[in-house]
Amino acid sequence: MKRVFSAPGRINLIGEHTDYNEGFVLPCALDRRTYVNAVPRDDGRIRCTSSSFPGEITFVVSTDLRPAGDWADLLRGVAAGVLRVTGKPFGADLVYSSDIPVGAGLASSAAFAVVSGKALLALAGEEFEPHQLALLAQRAEHEFLKTHCGLMDQLIACCGSEGHAMLIDCRAVSFRRVPFSEGAEIVICDSGKRHVLASSEYNKRREECEEGAARLGSLRDASLSDLECRKNEMSPVVYRRCRHVISENVRTLQAAGALEGNDLTTFGRLMYASHASLRDDFEVSCAELNSLVDLARQVPGVFGARMMGGGFGGYTVNVVAAESVDGFVEFMRCRSPQVYTSVPSAGLREEK
Helix, strand or coil, X not given: CCEEXXXXXXXXXXXXXXXXXXXXXXEEEEEEEEEEEEEEECCCEEEEEECCEXXXXXXXXXXXXXXXXXXXXXXXXXXXXXXXXXXXXCEEEEEEEECCCCCCCCCHHHHHHHHHHHHHHHHCCCCCCHHHHHHHHHHHHHHHHCCCCCCHHHHHHHHCECCEEEEEEXXXXXXXEEECCCCEEEXXXXXXXXXXXXXXXXXXXXXXXXXXXXXXCCCCCCCHHHHHHCHHHCCHHHHHHHHHHHHHHHHHHHHHHXXXXXXXHHHHHHHHHHHHHHHHCCCCCCHHHHHHHHHHHCCCCXXXXXXXXXXXXXXXXXXXXXXXXXXXXXXXXXXXXXXEEECCECCCEXXX
């Protein structure tokens, strides 16, 4: 019997490169999704196709699966993980479709991994708690894509809620829902430049954060005063990376409070400060992203804007007064290949 599951992409309002440093993030689920039609097989094989990638791929499910260098590598990682934790043999025909842009910083890979895990667990007759599924999907990215991502994308894909952002504590793997203002909308703008999260630059940032944490302890617990006291013990580059993470955690907690108080002026100011920190201290922005943020500042009714995602390309996220959205979209469409409005959406679900 065919079953259909879907999981959303992600918009991160603020809290960038903090998740793998045990910090805080404030994402919401995107109203664009990845779908999978799943039919069980009895021969221990997975056969899969996708509207986003060419070719049909078939492989045997085993805990010894290894990357093969094609678009199904993440699925291999998920399948190996499901088999490892359940011990139950399974197979499936999987047909994927998605309207989440790939490689744009909107967490298309996390949506793919989470919805794959859910489908395979369901076919195996197993049910996971959301955080368990998120961890399984994260491990698959680490092991099969060599992307040392944090848990934010997988957790929001599992637990997103309509009309709400989520303040996630990435150490405790816990969250609280934060209502998004009805007086504003989210607009995302494509820089036209794609990135690869598994690139050496992305993973290098994580290594630099780990080097700083070796001096300071967890960056989640460190203050800017702590950092200044140990500044001479680290390189200028590592110092700047740590300064971004520490200050971004503070901004994220402040931003959640501002959103809960419907203080969009403060929220927007924190978004701009986040972008400046990502541009100057963490050095993951690019000319295209910077230009879009600078343009957004010129438009009346824009509370805040910043780059979003791992960096080196992708999208900007903008919070715009509801009455100004049409004018902002018209202005940006002359300057961006793709402009989307979005509302906080629901997380992983089985389609009826």
